[in-house]
Amino acid sequence: MNASDFRKRKNNIIKNLDNTVLELQSGANELQRVAHVLSNTKETLDDLDMAFCKKTGLNEIDVSFLFLAVGLQIARQYLLTKFPKRLGDQEAAKLAGAKSGRNIGRSHRYYNPSLEEIINNPVPFDANIGSNGALKGGGFMGHRVTAIGHDPILGLIFGTANIATSTLTTATLESYHIYTNLNNRDYFKSNARTDLVLKYTFDKLLNEGMEGRVKVATSLVKEIVHLKSDLNTKNSLPLPGVSLINPGLASDLAKYGFDMANVVTVGKQASYSIMINSIIAMIHRLFFVGDSDMDLKLHEVKTRKILSYSNLIASTSNLAVVAITEDMKLLDLGGLGVTIYRLITDRKFIKQVKEEFIFGSYEKLITNG
Known part of the structure; x- marks a missing residue:
């Protein structure tokens, strides 16, 4: 190794040592900074x-x-x-546009009332004359929980079908034909079959052309208007589905404020x-x-x-x-x-x-x- 190579090697060693010293110094400064941050953790977090x-x-x-x-x-x-004022049944029906009086009566063909009868007669599931215990167990809410047409959800099916077939279906899913007596009051005439109540309704919708569809559509609108008219009355409507399980429970819940209006x-x-x-x-x-x-x-x-x-x-x-x-x-x-x-x-x-x-x-x- 000649003198020139020796000096070059020496200079590289010195340069590397200087870099190492600088890195050590930088590391020491960083450690000191971190230590300062750690020692002042409380103040820093505050x-x-x-x-x-x-x-x-x-x-x-x-x-x-x-x-x-x-x-x-x-x-x-x-x-x-805010919570609405509770109205009487007749006043609520009038405001909602629901028909509450007795008009043309029901000439009656089993499960097949005319469109005129559907439009002009009251909903059949408001009938109670001659029920002979079919609507019992409703407590202070009475037929509002024992006639399934008053259920806010199930009523859209059963209530619509009842209107379209002049029948009443109870919370136990038993059905009855509803007639109009000489005093123009609806009453329980005889037993009906719930399966036929639904069958005849779907037949009107699917197999009887425009006339049948108009009957079902009119029945649905009449059901919605009736539910609306009952909603803000003193007894209101039961919670959906509860009447089908236990009408008495639906009535008790409503007594404590758990009704559809609330x-x-x-x-x-x-x-x-x-x-x-x-x-x-x-x-x-x-x-x-x-x-x-x-x-x-x-x-x-x-x-x-x-x-x-x-x-x-x-x-x-x-x-x-x-x-x-x-x-x-x-x-x-x-x-x-x-x-x-x-x-x-x-x-x-x-x-x-x-x-x-x-x-x-x-x-x-x-x-x-």
């Missing part, structure tokens, strides 16, 4: 917590959305979804509340400013705060009004259910995003500096 609160706090625009949401929910509670109202309250929440959320989304997934999540936290706060304020004010007025018809039960659901789910979401933000940022401090 700072990140404050940063999260600051980023998700409601600004002036968000507060405007909050007041808008509260106003819409309160307006909805008292203008659109179910419809509570469902309306909940659905309208959810609709308002969705509209507010969609519009608030248009005000998002950011370019990362975390920015979007932080914006959604603000949205959920707006919805939770507005629902809570509206429900609290509603409970206060009900307590002061002692008027249970003002109770926003469906909206209260939505509020409870939002408080649970929104709190869970906010907690998850907060943990992701804090610990994600903390991890970045350790790994990236």
